[in-house]
Amino acid sequence: MRIRFTSPHPKDFPDEVLQLIHERDNICKQIHLPAQSGSSRVLEAMRRGYSREAYVELIHHIRKSIPGVSLSSDFIAGFCGETEEDHLQTVSLLQEVQYNMGFLFAYSMRQKTRAYHRLKDDVLEEVKLRRLQELITVFREEATKANKTSVGCTQLVLVEGLSKRSATDLCGRNDGNLKVIFPDVEMEDATDSGLRVRAQPGDYVLVKITSASSQTLRGHVLCRTTLRDSSAHCSPD
The missing domain is CATH 2.40.50.140 (Nucleic acid-binding proteins)
Structure with missing residues (x-):
């Protein structure tokens, strides 16, 4: 039987977990690490509990601890208050990390969330969709580069x-x-x-x-x- 560790919060990676994934053949060397945004300002508005810098540091630590690990993530385009600069920081995170897989969505306000009660869904729908398409394009380019390292293996x-x-x-x-x-x-x-x-x-x-x-x-x-x-x-x- 093989085990796959799915959808954790970035804070849920003590060294003991990484060591276990590295050592056990029946635990898949794949980690889904939802980022949501590459902007520390947006991450703070989302109350994610980490900055871009802390997230990137964790990525480096995971890759050092588990050589050859496959990484996937979630991203949201057009969260409340997201500026063009925030969006470009998300683009640059995709380029920096080069995920193997990704799940990208345009933001949609949901009831019973903190954002619904305290934030304003102020990014125009056409802007959300344009930013989402830009993220998808960059993700595909970078994922292709990452996945091509498997050729010959x-x-x-x-x-x-x-x-x-x-x-x-x-x-x-x-x-x-x-x-x-x-x-x-x-x-x-x-x-x-x-x-x-x-x-x-x-x-x-x-x-x-x-x-x-x-x-x-x-x-x-x-x-x-x-x-x-x-x-x-x-x-x-």
Whole structure:
């Protein structure tokens, strides 16, 4: 069984947690670290409890503690009072960190929140949408750069099933929760010499990555394996 630590607050990363993620093969080397904004002023208005500088320092510490870790985040465009300078600081954070995955949204006022009662939703809708598109464009550029570092590496992939875009391809997820596409062909079974199999949902396979985009990796499958046996064959990003 593999464990994935999801949606923590940036304050929830004592060194003991990072060390555990680094040491245990059954804990995925992927961390979702919601930033929401790259502006310390906006983060304070959101009452996030950290500054941009503290967030970036944590990113550096995580990458030092868990080599090859995959990072994802959440961002909001057009929060109450966000200026153009605040927006540009979020753009620069995306460029600085180079996340592997991201979830980006235009701000929408919600009832029963502090912002609903105390702040004014004063950023025009067209401005929110323009800023959101700019964030998406920059995110895709930077994520493509980050994901291309996996090209040439051999990765463990948990098979999910057929690709939605091709009946001749399979789709799965790697350690960093990125989608990996590879041909649905016969392969060796690393645990049973001479046996050839076709991968099924729930199987682990080794895939050598040949190309990457902002959302997807592609490669060719090497063999079926197990979580226990895979570590000797996987190459770090």
